[in-house]
Amino acid sequence: MSILKEIKKTTMHLGRQQRHSHDVDAPILSAEKLFMRYENGPALADISFSLREGERLAIVGPNGAGKSTLLKIIAGVQDQTSGQIQIFGHAPDGHICIAYVPQRNQVDWNFPVTVADVAMMGRIGKLGLFRNPKSHDWDIVHHALDVVKLENFAKRQIDQLSGGQQQRMFIARALAQEAELMLMDEPMTGLDITAQEDIFNILDELREQDVTILISLHDLKMASERFDRVMLLNKRMLAIGPAEASLSPENLLKAYGGHLQLVSTDKGILALGDTCCEGEH
């Protein structure tokens, strides 16, 4: 265990020191020749791309394509085997402007906290050790809950939320964190269409504040309609760009193999969905 790293984190947290500065000229996110290898084989190979500020990128690909791994590496929660990730020109582990929105099943919903408590958790990095939230912090939290339309639920127990509300609470937490880069792992899985629309409405609002958003998805149609660019991933990055180009039938076949149903119509070729969610829930 890297004790030095831990001590550095402690002093940072203790003193509320300035974390990594942001190079204005550097892109908000750039990945270069990223490789990730587990004991049982490669998880990610040769991923290079960069993001503009305020951009909205969807990552699609079959189960086990490495979507979650990629998001965790970008968040600085997991170390890559080789290659480089830079957030505003510096490694991610010194930034607290990156929010990671977990899959909903990653969290214990019976944990004894309220919606406002969870949103306040986002501010703990800024607060630092031995400091309690001030009214300024509560203002930020309540504003964040307002943006995601959960203000009336602030005092509710988190186990009383619907799936869509749970996801919106996590977005509020990211807002309270004052995140500039939001990473969302399968936020739409298991939500009905209204709940999905609610989330897209919030994301549209965030775009105006130049929040950059990276989302892993299973829904190819949604990826092609609602995002600036789409990355097609299956351990390797098979394509990145506007949906019409990156989700071409050839690319999709490369990514999904036989698991994808392609149907020819007179308007072109339709993809009828991917391998989503077998045994995942």
Added chain:
Amino acid sequence: MLDLILEPLQYAFMVRGFAAAVMVGIVSAVVGTYVVLRGMAFFGDALAHSILPGVAVGYLVGGGAREPLFWWALLAAILSALGIGTISRSTKIKEDTAIGIIFAGTFALGVALISTVRSYTVDLTHFLFGDVLGVRNNDLWLIAIFGGLALLLILAFYKEFMVLSFDPVLAATLRLPARLLEFLLLILIAITIVVSLQTVGVALMVAMLVTPAATAYLLTKRLPVMMVLAAMIASFSGIVGLYVSYYWSIASGSAIVLVCTAIFGVVWGIQAIVLRVRMRN
């Protein structure tokens, strides 16, 4: 009725016993809140058992003197807490298996060491099941100081421990020193076990950590309330347990634990009935 309550208080050893039971109840219930929320009951049980060799060595070295036992127990507890923490991180072996290995091995070593002494059964019984009525003033001071220290640290790192327990990935993206905090929590559990050693002994320790906190968990869905409720339940059980022990000549440690368990049973039973009635309507 008043006589029944006052009668035991004329004995100094009973008064000291009450003081010890209340203090130990508060500390172990508050620390136990995290044991319950993080699913560490087995770890707590194992840690309590694994301090036995430390106690035994102190016992042999000191020729049966009781003063040094506290410090030997503390040393053993912190070493095994760090040992379990390290082994479960650094090998392929799963955490509960690592805990099982250390738990049984150290416990056997402790019993082996104590068995070399002639008055073995009596002494072993005290270590295993506690001897709260044998508590002296000096012990009360140690319980107050170390118990108070544990409570202070839980309070000081309240928001960090909350985030770490609810969403470790968030703790990582906020760049909290997660590993140091985890080790700190293990050490706090170790300290709690040592200060409780004389009250309930190593074999019943886990009940003090888990049962009041679990009862409180059934009653509230707010973390601070859960801590206060658990502390109240535990100290109440300590007092009632000692009365039960006094009037019915039951071993004091088991009397305290039985009262804790009874309270849990009542709360759980009432809740089950209430739930069923609500479901019907």
